[in-house]
Amino acid sequence: MFEFHGWIVLRYHTHDTSEVLQDEAYSKFMNYLKVVDTEGLSNIKRRNGLDSWVISGLHNHFSSYVLGIYEWVSENLPGSYGLLYIHDDEDVEDYNKFIVWKLTRGIISRETDSLLSPYIPVVEDEYDPNKID
Template identity: 25%
Template sequence: MIEINGWISLESSTDGEDKLTEEVILIINEIIESHNSFNQYFRILSINGNYVVQIALNHNHNLGYVEMVNDLINDICKLAKASYGIIYLRDDENEFDFNMFKILRIAKGQVSYENDKLISPCNPLIED
Protein backbone atom coordinates (compact mmCIF):
# COMPACT_ATOMS: atom_id res chain seq x y z
CA MET A 1 0.00 0.00 0.00
CA ILE A 2 1.14 3.53 -0.75
CA GLU A 3 -0.26 6.31 1.42
CA ILE A 4 0.53 10.01 1.04
CA ASN A 5 -1.13 12.77 3.08
CA GLY A 6 -0.18 16.37 3.72
CA TRP A 7 -0.36 20.06 3.00
CA ILE A 8 1.67 22.83 1.41
CA SER A 9 1.19 26.48 2.33
CA LEU A 10 1.72 28.48 -0.86
CA GLU A 11 3.99 31.50 -0.42
CA SER A 12 5.87 33.74 -2.82
CA SER A 13 8.17 35.39 -0.27
CA THR A 14 9.57 34.53 3.15
CA ASP A 15 8.74 37.93 4.63
CA GLY A 16 5.01 37.56 3.97
CA GLU A 17 4.84 40.86 2.11
CA ASP A 18 4.37 39.56 -1.42
CA LYS A 19 1.20 37.63 -2.17
CA LEU A 20 0.86 35.11 -4.95
CA THR A 21 -0.91 36.49 -7.98
CA GLU A 22 -4.23 35.07 -9.08
CA GLU A 23 -2.51 33.94 -12.28
CA VAL A 24 -0.01 31.80 -10.33
CA ILE A 25 -2.80 30.32 -8.21
CA LEU A 26 -4.72 29.39 -11.39
CA ILE A 27 -1.61 27.74 -12.88
CA ILE A 28 -0.98 25.74 -9.69
CA ASN A 29 -4.65 24.76 -9.60
CA GLU A 30 -4.46 23.48 -13.19
CA ILE A 31 -1.35 21.46 -12.33
CA ILE A 32 -2.87 19.82 -9.26
CA GLU A 33 -6.30 19.19 -10.79
CA SER A 34 -4.65 17.23 -13.61
CA HIS A 35 -3.52 14.72 -10.95
CA ASN A 36 -6.92 14.07 -9.41
CA SER A 37 -8.21 10.56 -10.00
CA PHE A 38 -9.54 7.50 -8.23
CA ASN A 39 -8.12 7.13 -4.69
CA GLN A 40 -6.24 10.42 -4.78
CA TYR A 41 -7.05 14.10 -4.64
CA PHE A 42 -5.17 17.36 -4.71
CA ARG A 43 -6.86 20.68 -4.10
CA ILE A 44 -6.20 24.32 -3.22
CA LEU A 45 -8.06 25.93 -0.35
CA SER A 46 -8.24 29.64 0.27
CA ILE A 47 -8.16 30.24 4.02
CA ASN A 48 -8.04 33.77 5.47
CA GLY A 49 -6.37 35.12 2.32
CA ASN A 50 -3.76 32.36 2.18
CA TYR A 51 -3.65 29.34 -0.11
CA VAL A 52 -3.00 25.77 0.98
CA VAL A 53 -2.65 22.66 -1.17
CA GLN A 54 -4.07 19.49 0.37
CA ILE A 55 -2.79 16.12 -0.80
CA ALA A 56 -4.35 12.73 -0.10
CA LEU A 57 -3.49 9.52 -1.93
CA ASN A 58 -3.99 5.85 -1.11
CA HIS A 59 -3.31 3.02 -3.57
CA ASN A 60 -2.63 -0.69 -3.26
CA HIS A 61 0.77 -0.45 -4.98
CA ASN A 62 3.28 2.27 -5.74
CA LEU A 63 3.05 2.55 -9.51
CA GLY A 64 5.10 5.74 -9.71
CA TYR A 65 2.97 7.73 -7.27
CA VAL A 66 5.91 8.83 -5.10
CA GLU A 67 7.70 10.21 -8.14
CA MET A 68 4.51 11.88 -9.35
CA VAL A 69 4.01 13.62 -5.99
CA ASN A 70 7.69 14.68 -5.93
CA ASP A 71 7.31 16.17 -9.40
CA LEU A 72 4.10 17.91 -8.37
CA ILE A 73 5.74 19.44 -5.29
CA ASN A 74 8.73 20.62 -7.33
CA ASP A 75 6.41 22.19 -9.93
CA ILE A 76 4.50 24.00 -7.18
CA CYS A 77 7.69 25.23 -5.52
CA LYS A 78 9.02 26.64 -8.80
CA LEU A 79 5.93 28.87 -8.94
CA ALA A 80 5.64 29.60 -5.21
CA LYS A 81 9.27 29.75 -4.11
CA ALA A 82 8.73 30.33 -0.38
CA SER A 83 6.19 27.55 0.12
CA TYR A 84 6.37 25.28 3.13
CA GLY A 85 4.58 22.19 4.38
CA ILE A 86 4.63 18.60 5.53
CA ILE A 87 3.73 15.48 3.59
CA TYR A 88 3.66 12.04 5.16
CA LEU A 89 4.51 9.08 2.94
CA ARG A 90 4.29 5.37 3.62
CA ASP A 91 5.11 2.62 1.13
CA ASP A 92 4.73 -0.76 2.81
CA GLU A 93 6.26 -2.47 -0.22
CA ASN A 94 9.58 -0.65 0.21
CA GLU A 95 11.99 -3.30 1.45
CA PHE A 96 13.89 -0.88 3.71
CA ASP A 97 11.19 1.49 4.97
CA PHE A 98 8.07 -0.71 4.91
CA ASN A 99 7.37 -0.17 8.62
CA MET A 100 7.76 3.59 8.76
CA PHE A 101 6.55 6.87 7.43
CA LYS A 102 8.84 9.28 5.66
CA ILE A 103 8.25 13.01 5.93
CA LEU A 104 8.67 15.25 2.93
CA ARG A 105 9.55 18.58 4.49
CA ILE A 106 9.03 21.63 2.30
CA ALA A 107 10.75 24.80 3.53
CA LYS A 108 11.43 27.90 1.42
CA GLY A 109 10.44 25.88 -1.63
CA GLN A 110 13.04 23.17 -1.01
CA VAL A 111 12.12 19.52 -0.38
CA SER A 112 13.95 17.16 1.95
CA TYR A 113 13.17 13.69 3.28
CA GLU A 114 13.12 13.07 7.02
CA ASN A 115 12.48 9.95 9.07
CA ASP A 116 9.25 10.10 11.06
CA LYS A 117 9.49 9.56 14.82
CA LEU A 118 5.90 10.34 15.83
CA ILE A 119 3.97 7.39 14.39
CA SER A 120 6.83 5.18 13.25
CA PRO A 121 7.62 2.37 13.48
CA CYS A 122 4.10 1.62 12.30
CA ASN A 123 4.14 -1.71 14.08
CA PRO A 124 3.71 -1.47 17.08
CA LEU A 125 2.76 2.26 17.30
CA ILE A 126 -0.28 2.27 14.98
CA GLU A 127 -0.61 -1.40 13.99
CA ASP A 128 -0.46 -4.79 15.66
Protein backbone atom coordinates in the same frame (compact mmCIF):
# COMPACT_ATOMS: atom_id res chain seq x y z
CA MET B 1 -0.21 -0.13 0.18
CA PHE B 2 1.01 3.37 -0.58
CA GLU B 3 -0.43 5.79 1.96
CA PHE B 4 0.10 9.55 1.77
CA HIS B 5 -1.13 12.62 3.64
CA GLY B 6 0.15 16.11 2.98
CA TRP B 7 -0.49 19.82 3.08
CA ILE B 8 1.08 22.98 1.67
CA VAL B 9 0.51 26.68 2.31
CA LEU B 10 0.96 28.10 -1.18
CA ARG B 11 2.98 31.32 -1.45
CA TYR B 12 4.63 32.75 -4.55
CA HIS B 13 7.55 34.08 -2.46
CA THR B 14 8.76 34.18 1.15
CA HIS B 15 7.92 37.90 1.10
CA ASP B 16 4.37 37.31 -0.11
CA THR B 17 2.79 40.78 -0.30
CA SER B 18 1.35 41.11 -3.82
CA GLU B 19 -2.20 39.87 -4.33
CA VAL B 20 -1.69 40.01 -8.11
CA LEU B 21 1.41 37.80 -8.00
CA GLN B 22 -0.25 35.41 -5.55
CA ASP B 23 -3.33 35.13 -7.79
CA GLU B 24 -1.10 34.34 -10.78
CA ALA B 25 0.77 31.67 -8.80
CA TYR B 26 -2.50 30.19 -7.56
CA SER B 27 -3.85 29.99 -11.11
CA LYS B 28 -0.68 28.26 -12.34
CA PHE B 29 -0.94 25.74 -9.53
CA MET B 30 -4.60 25.03 -10.24
CA ASN B 31 -3.81 24.44 -13.93
CA TYR B 32 -0.97 22.10 -12.97
CA LEU B 33 -3.22 20.15 -10.58
CA LYS B 34 -5.82 19.59 -13.29
CA VAL B 35 -3.18 17.69 -15.24
CA VAL B 36 -1.59 15.60 -12.46
CA ASP B 37 -4.34 14.95 -9.89
CA THR B 38 -6.65 12.97 -12.14
CA GLU B 39 -8.30 11.22 -9.19
CA GLY B 40 -9.34 14.45 -7.50
CA LEU B 41 -7.60 13.71 -4.20
CA SER B 42 -6.68 17.38 -3.70
CA ASN B 43 -8.54 19.96 -1.68
CA ILE B 44 -7.64 23.64 -1.96
CA LYS B 45 -8.86 26.56 0.14
CA ARG B 46 -8.51 30.32 -0.12
CA ARG B 47 -9.14 31.98 3.24
CA ASN B 48 -7.98 35.16 4.95
CA GLY B 49 -5.41 35.93 2.27
CA LEU B 50 -3.81 32.48 2.38
CA ASP B 51 -4.04 29.60 -0.06
CA SER B 52 -3.70 26.07 1.28
CA TRP B 53 -3.74 22.70 -0.40
CA VAL B 54 -4.29 19.24 1.13
CA ILE B 55 -3.96 15.75 -0.35
CA SER B 56 -4.65 12.37 1.17
CA GLY B 57 -4.95 8.95 -0.36
CA LEU B 58 -4.29 5.24 -0.45
CA HIS B 59 -3.05 3.53 -3.60
CA ASN B 60 -2.19 -0.11 -4.17
CA HIS B 61 1.35 0.83 -5.22
CA PHE B 62 3.77 3.76 -5.10
CA SER B 63 2.67 6.82 -7.11
CA SER B 64 5.35 9.35 -7.98
CA TYR B 65 2.92 12.17 -8.83
CA VAL B 66 2.34 12.89 -5.13
CA LEU B 67 5.94 13.90 -4.41
CA GLY B 68 6.03 15.40 -7.90
CA ILE B 69 3.46 17.99 -6.80
CA TYR B 70 5.78 19.05 -3.97
CA GLU B 71 8.68 19.28 -6.41
CA TRP B 72 6.61 21.46 -8.75
CA VAL B 73 5.60 23.75 -5.88
CA SER B 74 9.23 24.04 -4.70
CA GLU B 75 10.26 25.25 -8.16
CA ASN B 76 7.28 27.49 -8.93
CA LEU B 77 6.10 28.82 -5.55
CA PRO B 78 9.31 29.00 -3.48
CA GLY B 79 7.67 30.76 -0.53
CA SER B 80 5.47 27.74 0.13
CA TYR B 81 5.81 25.43 3.11
CA GLY B 82 4.31 22.11 4.13
CA LEU B 83 4.71 18.45 4.97
CA LEU B 84 4.07 15.15 3.22
CA TYR B 85 3.82 11.89 5.16
CA ILE B 86 4.30 8.70 3.11
CA HIS B 87 4.12 5.05 4.11
CA ASP B 88 4.94 2.49 1.41
CA ASP B 89 4.82 -1.12 2.59
CA GLU B 90 6.53 -2.23 -0.64
CA ASP B 91 9.62 -0.09 -0.03
CA VAL B 92 12.40 -2.60 0.64
CA GLU B 93 14.35 -0.35 3.03
CA ASP B 94 11.63 1.78 4.61
CA TYR B 95 8.56 -0.50 4.66
CA ASN B 96 8.15 -0.15 8.43
CA LYS B 97 8.26 3.61 8.77
CA PHE B 98 6.71 6.81 7.59
CA ILE B 99 8.87 9.09 5.49
CA VAL B 100 8.32 12.82 5.97
CA TRP B 101 9.05 15.29 3.19
CA LYS B 102 9.45 18.88 4.39
CA LEU B 103 8.96 21.78 1.99
CA THR B 104 10.36 25.19 2.96
CA ARG B 105 11.82 28.07 0.92
CA GLY B 106 11.83 26.09 -2.32
CA ILE B 107 13.69 23.14 -0.82
CA ILE B 108 12.33 19.64 -0.26
CA SER B 109 14.11 17.55 2.35
CA ARG B 110 13.56 14.02 3.53
CA GLU B 111 13.09 13.87 7.30
CA THR B 112 12.94 11.09 9.87
CA ASP B 113 9.55 10.49 11.45
CA SER B 114 9.48 9.94 15.19
CA LEU B 115 5.72 10.12 15.73
CA LEU B 116 4.24 7.25 13.70
CA SER B 117 7.31 5.08 13.16
CA PRO B 118 8.08 2.28 13.37
CA TYR B 119 4.78 1.48 11.68
CA ILE B 120 4.68 -1.87 13.47
CA PRO B 121 4.04 -1.71 16.47
CA VAL B 122 3.17 2.03 16.74
CA VAL B 123 0.33 2.03 14.18
CA GLU B 124 -0.40 -1.62 13.56
CA ASP B 125 0.12 -4.99 15.25
CA GLU B 126 2.55 -7.46 13.78
CA TYR B 127 0.85 -10.02 11.55
CA ASP B 128 -0.33 -13.07 13.48
CA PRO B 129 -2.00 -15.79 11.38
CA ASN B 130 -3.46 -17.34 14.54
CA LYS B 131 -5.29 -14.22 15.62
CA ILE B 132 -9.01 -14.18 14.89
CA ASP B 133 -10.63 -10.75 14.73
